[in-house]
Amino acid sequence: MAHPVDVHVGKRIRQRRWLVGMTQQKLAESVGIKFQQIQKYETGANRVSASRLWDIAEALDVDVSFFFEGLNTEHGNEGAGTEGAPHDLPQDLIGDKEAMDLVRSYYAIPENQRRRLFELARVLSDVA
Structure with missing residues (x-):
């Protein structure tokens, strides 16, 4: 094992x-x-x-x-x-394919646009 x-x-x-x-x-x-x-x-x-x-x-x-x-x-x-840390995160974030796809896509975005997307996500999570 x-x-x-x-x-x-x-x-x-x-x-x-x-x-x-x-x-x-x-x-x-x-x-x-x-x-x-x-x-x-x-x-x-x-x-x-x-x-x-x-x-x-x-x-x-x-x-x-x-x-x-x-x-x-x-x-x-x-x-x-x-x-x-949010309590509703998956236990194995590394093993979560959707989360990893999101991270990979996020880093493929140019930095200035990525920063704006991050702020948008932060606002959306605050109102959720």
Whole structure:
């Protein structure tokens, strides 16, 4: 059975890879492994070594700490990042395809328009 930390790190790898529009094959080539290994990392079936996680972080242009963000709150340690969070958010926002499609589309919008869309969404959520 996969360790919860390995599953979390794998989800974060998949999320970031997907957000930047990179295939498993391309990521694998970037770090010098087969795409099947990326699949195993993303499901948590295989653990990612520290050096490999470093290489993946570089390929995905994030800090290594990115892969551990949200780990405490996901596994029941309340406190880190939960203050003021809406209670109707899906438990696994990373795994919610609709949410991820929305984020990807949002970042495809030019920054000045994105800022206006963000303000509109904020106003709409306040009146809802």
